[in-house]
Amino acid sequence: MYRTHTCGELRTDHSGEEVTLSGWVDNYRDHGGGLFVDLRDRYGLTQIAFSPPDSSAELIEESKNLRGEYVIQVTGKVAKRPAGQDNPKLATGDIEIRATELKLLNKSETPPVSPSEKVSEVAGEDTRLKHRYLDLRRPEMQRTMMLRDRITKRMRDYFEEHHFIDIETPILGRSTPEGARDYLVPSRVHNGKFYALPQSPQLYKQILMIAGYDRYVQIARCFRDEDLRADRQPEFTQVDVEMSFVDSDDIIGMIDGLVEKLAKDVLDIDVPTPLPRLTYDEAMRRFGHDAPDLRFEMEIVDCTDLAAKSDFGVFKNVVEGGGHVRAINAKKGTSKYSRRGIDGLTEYVKGFGAKGLAWFRCDDEGKLASTIAKFFGDDLLAELAKRLNAEPGDLILFSAADWATTCKVLHALRTKVAKEMELYDPKAMHFSWIVEFPMFELDEEADSPEGKGTWTAMHHPFTAPLEEHVELLDTDPAKCRAQAYDLVINGCEAGGGTIRIHDAPTQSKVFELLGIDAETAKDRFGFLLDALAYGAPPHGGIALGLDRVVMLFARLDNIRDVIAFPKTQKATDLMTEAPGSVDGKQLKELGIKLDS
């Protein structure tokens, strides 16, 4: 037997018991006459004392060979520590093990990543990824992995309580050209043909609804061959949900319950439900983004009409060109942003398509002042100040451009300024829904017969329009809103879903708008269209990004830290060195010849 207890469980109640512990040497303190070891496992740290009279001289001598990350087994008596020597930083800090036996189970090289929390500087991320086994040994990472485990368990419990069944769907599927780039898997049996790894189990779960499994859930691995971000991995995990005989409210309500339970069980915070909902149009108008961070205010204010009355050429030209002039008020921003600071913001917004950054500061008398103030009459300035609720010390930042650019710029500014000015508690959690997304967006790069871009599905081609918008499919697709909803946590898209089209006429109309002719549709999703013809129930669902949910619940800003073995920005695994090259023999069997 390697151990009778873990390194996290012994207390003064155990005093006098002989115990055996196994674990890693977290730290050692050599006093010549005696030596202390902090022994670590997943459960905590326990101090081992190699000192007389309990430990023999030979044992003490032996203990002097111990080094960091050596794996040892120790037997001894649990003892309350001498008065005044307890360590309140440790859960086991009131006791120690007076060692009588020591067995070295394994040695360790000097670790490039120290798993010990006593080392405050964590190694660089590339080193951590290369030696992931050491990084994952760090208590911080272990806590995150355990948090992830707890979240998925609670989710599974919740869905089970609500009579969902977990059904696995294939990893080897077929490629569909919509959406992200596919990861392809060549077929040996059918040379020249390829499977695709799923971007999500979307089509399968709809098929399951048609098959009568009215509440489906799966924790599903998904793959998208697109460039990475801090919150995006090529391989990620979705909590995939689909329900029959439901409308948007039913799905949203079901997930409200899940969020409420998770927040309570995992973070011990009470989240009032139903969660607040915002339409997409409102979110764009007030916050410039479809996943706004609602932990703070700083709403966008439209000033287009007032800007038109000024003599400021930049504003006038934009307004005359059909653009918009919108602004945010960074309350008390002048103390944070000097002229140089504003120059920094100006550079920043240029990265989002802004040509420059117009601004005003609000002086002590409540008047707007700026290098461009001279282009505005006093009345106009007062009107602006009133609309923007400007008070002394406030900093007003403008974006003048087309609608989409003002959204992008002001969203970027809003997020950056709020973070830099610490306008919210970094521990705060804000959950909300964005609903009624547009059905379509214009792909301006794609060529269409009409020559002005083509419609693409904002979510996917099976998304149902709002019932009252069905006729807009014929008259004004741009205005057509979908039965779609995104779960937003702290300005991060944590999940999204839709009610699906379950009738053939609507489906063909949408395909038509998307430029998918009957033949193409049949070729790509024939099986789904076939299935829809055999009594498809009204259905819809959602997929939550599990990695992101864990990241947000762990208050981390990086998805790699919640994935045991993540990929780098170039989609490689620094530990296994995947992807790697393969034998010519393997390629030959697959009928593949490489160019280079």
Add this chain to the structure above:
RNA sequence: GGCGCGGUAGCUCAAUUGGUUAGAGCCCCGGACUGUCGAUCCGGAGGUUGCGGGUUCGAUUCCCGUCCGCGUCGCCA
């Protein structure tokens, strides 16, 4: 693909305008010490400054290229 930041000892970082033998803390090695808990004290070892080229009497430093890591824009139904 674009833009930005970074790469110096096993780890975290420093190095003046381009100038002596590239330093410090941790780790590691040796020694001292009967109670520490980031132990302490003394001594020591440890470097292809990512890689390749260029400028220069002289390059960690300047220039070009390249590789890698991170952030971001494009991209992500």
